[in-house]
Every structure is written in C-alpha cells, then in structure tokens.
Amino acid sequence: MYLILFLVFAGFCLAGAINLLLQTHPINSALSLIVVMTSLAVLYLLLGAEFLAIAQIIVYAGAVMVLFTFVVMLLNAGREERTLGSRAAGPIGFSAVVVLLAVLATVILRLQGLGVATLGHGLTNAPNQSNLVLLSQVLFHELLLPFEVTSVLILIAILGAVAIARRDGGERTAEK
Amino acid sequence: MSLLHQGIPLTWYLLLSAALFSLGVIGFLIKRNLITVFLSIELMLNAVNLSFVTFAYEWNAVKGQIFVFFVMMVAAAEAAVGLAIIIAVFRTRATLAVDRINLMKL
Numbered sequence: 001m002y003l004i005l006f007l008v009f010a011g012f013c014l015a016g017a018i019n020l021l022l023q024t025h026p027i028n029s030a031l032s033l034i035v036v037m038t039s040l041a042v043l044y045l046l047l048g049a050e051f052l053a054i055a056q057i058i059v060y061a062g063a064v065m066v067l068f069t070f071v072v073m074l075l076n077a078g079r080e081e082r083t084l085g086s087r088a089a090g091p092i093g094f095s096a097v098v099v100l101l102a103v104l105a106t107v108i109l110r111l112q113g114l115g116v117a118t119l120g121h122g123l124t125n126a127p128n129q130s131n132l133v134l135l136s137q138v139l140f141h142e143l144l145l146p147f148e149v150t151s152v153l154i155l156i157a158i159l160g161a162v163a164i165a166r167r168d169g170g171e172r173t174a175e176k
Numbered sequence: 177m178s179l180l181h182q183g184i185p186l187t188w189y190l191l192l193s194a195a196l197f198s199l200g201v202i203g204f205l206i207k208r209n210l211i212t213v214f215l216s217i218e219l220m221l222n223a224v225n226l227s228f229v230t231f232a233y234e235w236n237a238v239k240g241q242i243f244v245f246f247v248m249m250v251a252a253a254e255a256a257v258g259l260a261i262i263i264a265v266f267r268t269r270a271t272l273a274v275d276r277i278n279l280m281k282l
Contacts, residue, residue, distance in 0.1 A: 006184050010192050012232060017199040026211040026272075033215050036196070040222055047189070049241050052225075052248075056211035059248050060222070064255045068215065071259045074201055075266050077211055093205030097198050104194040107186055118183035123236050129238045131241075138238045139245070150249045167267070171271035 002119050005046060012039035026077045030068045037061040048122025050136055189230040196223035210262055210272045214255075221251050 016035035023029045039058045044053040122131040135153060182192025200223060203216030225244045262272070269277055 003182055003184055009243075010179055010188070013192065013196060014199075017196055020212075020215060020219065021199060021203050021206070026209050026215070029212045029215050032218060036219065040226060041183075043189070043192075043226065047229050049229050049232070051243075052229060052241055052244055055245060055248055056225075059252055063220070064252055067255055071262060072211055075211075075263065075272065076274050090206045094202060097202045097205070100196060100201065101198040102237055104198070105191060108190045108194060111190070113242065114186045114190075116183040116216060117186055117189070117233060123232070123238055123241070128223065134238050135241060139242055143242060144238075146246065150246060154249060154253050157257050157270065161256040164257070165260040165263045173225065 005042070007081070008119075009039040009042045012036075013043070024079045026067065026072045030065060030072055033068075034061050034065050046119070048131055050122075051132055054066060059161065103104070113148075186230050186234055190227055193223045193227040193230065196220075196226065208274055210265070210274055210277070213274060214258055218251065218255070221247065236244065 013036050016032045016039065020036070023032065038055060041053040041056040041061070043049075070130045078098060093139040123134050124131065179203045185226070197220050200220035202221065204213055207213050207216060225247055228240050228244045231237070232244075266272060266276060268282060271277070
C-alpha cells in the first residue's frame, strides 16, 4: 500500500516537474507546479507530517500559486521567445545539472543507516500522542519568538510588495 | 499481503528530492520567461523541504518539520515581493523575456 502510494505520487511529482520544463506557456507551467505541490503534500502525509501537508496545500498550492496565476493573467504573458545566447544555456546547463544530480545521488546512495518509512509512524511512537501536539508544543513554547517574527516579516513583505507594484508610486514622490 | 505492509527506504525520498531539485535548476537555467524562472525557484524550495521532512522522519526530530514551516512562510513572503518586482519590471519594459531585461536602469 505504502509502496503504491509512494510510487504514484512520486510519479506525479516528477511528471509535473518535467511538464513544467516542457511547456512553453507560463500558465501551463504554473498549473503543473500545482500538481507537484499537491503530490508533495501527500508524500508529507506518508512521512507523518500532517500539519505540513495541510500547510503545503493551503499556503503553497493555495495562496502562492493563486498569486502566480493571477500575475500570469494580469501581465498577459505569452509564449517564451529564445535568442541566440540563451540557446547555448540549454546544453551547458543540462550537462552541469546532470553532473549535479550524479553527485547528489552518489552521496545519497552512500548514506548508511537510513531507516524504512512505514504507514502510521510519525515523529513519535507513543500511542496517544499525536504529531500535531508535539509540533505545537515546540512551536509555541520554545520557538514562539521566531514564530512571531515571521508574522512581522510577512507583514513587511506585503507592504513592500504593495509599495513596489503601485502604479504611480514613482511619479508621486517625484512631484513632492 | 506482504506488499500491503511493506515500507520503503527513506533513500527513495532523498533521491526524489534530488531529482526535483535538479529539474528546478534546469528550469532556472534554460527557461527564458521571468515567471517560469520564478516557478523553478519555487520547485527547488519544495524539493529541499521534502528532504527536510525525510530527515525529520528518520531522526524523530520535531524541529525539522518546524524548519519546513518557516521555509514555507519565507517562501510566501518571497513570492509576494518577487511577483511585485515582476509587475514593476513588466510595467517599465513591457516584456517578460529575461534576455531583454539586461539593464538595471532604462
């Protein structure tokens, strides 16, 4: 069961990522990235990270990708065009990344002592303690300050985004 | 019946993560649309998150999962600012092709 679930959703992940590269229109790339993110949420569930699975769907597949598709539609982005210089980036970049993947795979395959993932096993093996309780105890006691600082970070980022994307921001300050 | 209860080695998750990361790097290098390049960066962030969760599973480490949560929050902030910059660039250049955006100042 676990094997089948893993193979199906890992296949969805890889297929979505390859489709992201093959599509020439950004909206198709964005939609295939949503497939990747949703399949990753299922893989998080298989690894016993329920909170992260839901956060992945809400934050990534929901909020971030809505922002992306909104921008693609707002800017009316068309098919990508290629120039002479960018054609050289293909083969050079591709071979470099193959080397990178080979190095990473060698390191991973040489790792010793990694365990086996099974269903129903999470951060804790205790019968009446859930992963969520464990996670929130650490997040809201020990790491409360970083958590609150994150909210300030997001607030500043949104204010900055509004300031950058505002239509007549430059002229208005120039007039003053 | 043995197939039903069989687990899989965590190495497979790490290999999947490495493959997704490499696909993201390829997209970042060969794509010529600003939005698709940005999508490739998001793909790389997701690949790294998968390996964080895998190692958190292996060592029963709660903080691994919390780190992924913080990466998600920072990625959301980064997406908001990045897309605002893309909108500003498109407004001044009227193009999204990275080959044509080669000057910081008009």
